[in-house]
């Protein structure tokens with residue numbers, strides 16, 4: 079079987095547009111936290127498809143739900159009701175601030191729906207949306223315009239109008255940016271792509287306060303933080319804030335493509351038939367996967383275990399900071415979205431560290447040019463966390479000699 083990975087990489091590079099810098103492995107099988115490549119090599123997956131496969135790969139309950147639904151009904155469009163889509167919306171609303179849900183296929187599409195809802199609720203004069211520097215909201219034109227990192231929009235200008243970015247963490251500047259045209263503030267409760275950067279609770283409460291004071295909608299992008307990742311179903315529950323509109327996607331279907339925008343009934347009422355839509359959004363198979371996923375995440379003790387394992391990982395990251403102060407500044411995050419914060423010297427080696435871990439069969443990534451990011455399946459065991467920490471320690475120790 080040797081050379082299978084290189085063979086797939088060569089074939090892929092010929093016919094796939096090169097938008098991704100991929101590792102030289104063709105993955106063929108997944109079970110729990112373990113991925114297997116085309117040459118039979120195993121990897122401890124501490125990225126989970128970028129915060130997607132939270133129940134691990136091929137969780138039996140999700141696989142069963144997908145197979146069952148695929149035998150019954152795969153697709154009918156949104157001209158009709160389907161049982162899984164309604165059941166999913168019931169689960170999401172029963173367990174959040176929201177009364178109603180719009181189903182999409184991805185995070186960017188969920189955010190597009192949120193942006194459109196904010197604008198239609200505010201009326202034609204108020205279209206401005208303020209987001210934060212360092213944020214990530216997607217790759218469509220509007221969501222890339224909302225994203226507070228120039229590297230994602232450079233070369234694709236002109237951007238859609240009405241988006242501005244406030245410096246991360248500064249309430250005074252944010253308030254000064256609010257004009258008569260502003261209709262909403264959009265933020266992630268913790269910036270994932272931007273480097274696992276938590277926003278201060280006081281700052282976020284200040285943002286919510288500004289929204290009240292200036293009659294703006296508060297949009298929370300929980301695409302990466304939602305569905306149990308932070309140890310509560312949604313991160314906002316731990317912050318003492320309730321958004322007006324929230325988006326989720328990534329982990330919602332444990333790997334099936336599905337996203338959702340959630341809001342209160344009064345706001346949702348602005349989206350009448352014909353104002354917005356999606357051919358595939360809330361597709362029965364994806365929705366059935368999401369129902370199975372949520373039922374497990376909402377089960378007894380699941381979220382508490384995410385918090386506990388997150389603290390266990392954090393303690394291990396802090397130990398690495400003590401042992402390798404020249405390279406590592408500390409650990410940060412919530413639940414099982416964690417970052418190992420690198421020092422200036424460590425950042426230079428960040429990409430190399432990820433490559434070395436890949437060589438040791440451990441999958442992580444380098445985020446925000448600042449941290450090694452860990453997004454393991456939420457079902458990861460403490461012994462697998464120890465395996466990750468041991469591999470990190472070996473990699474860091476090798477720079478000392």
Ligand SMILES: *Cc1c(COP(=O)(O)O)cnc(C)c1O
Pocket residue numbers: 184185186187189214215216217266270271299300301302327328
């Ligand atoms: C991944 C992500 C998105 C985009 O989701 P896609 O499914 O890739 O479109 C948007 N916002 C946040 C916070 C994300 O992490």
